[in-house]
């Protein structure tokens with residue numbers, strides 16, 4: 001596994017499809033700190049769509065495998081630390097950071113889309 005975050009996951013595609021259907025123009029994997037999954041460079045809004053497992057979401061989808069427990073805990077802790085660093089750096093550079101969790105997009109897409117719409121029109 002060369003990269004932790006895989007590109008073009010299903011939740012990413014769901015969000016992108018919705019944005020495109022509403023006529024929003026965005027960039028994917030924009031070359032700025034953390035390579036946001038979706039970016040609005042003019043508005044300086046970065047959207048990250050996080051897998052609940054890889055990014056250690058405090059929800060029922062975050063289940064540490066029974067084998068190699070320490071390995072996974074360490075790995076996910078490192079990911080979370082990196083996420084924080086990335087957000088901080090982006091904010092420092094004037095970006096707004098929006099995080100979307102995989103399980104939210106699967107379960108409450110309407111809520112996510114409403115939130116996104118609000119943030120994009122600010």
Ligand SMILES: [Zn+2]
Nearest residue numbers: 052057059103
């Ligand atoms: Zn979750």
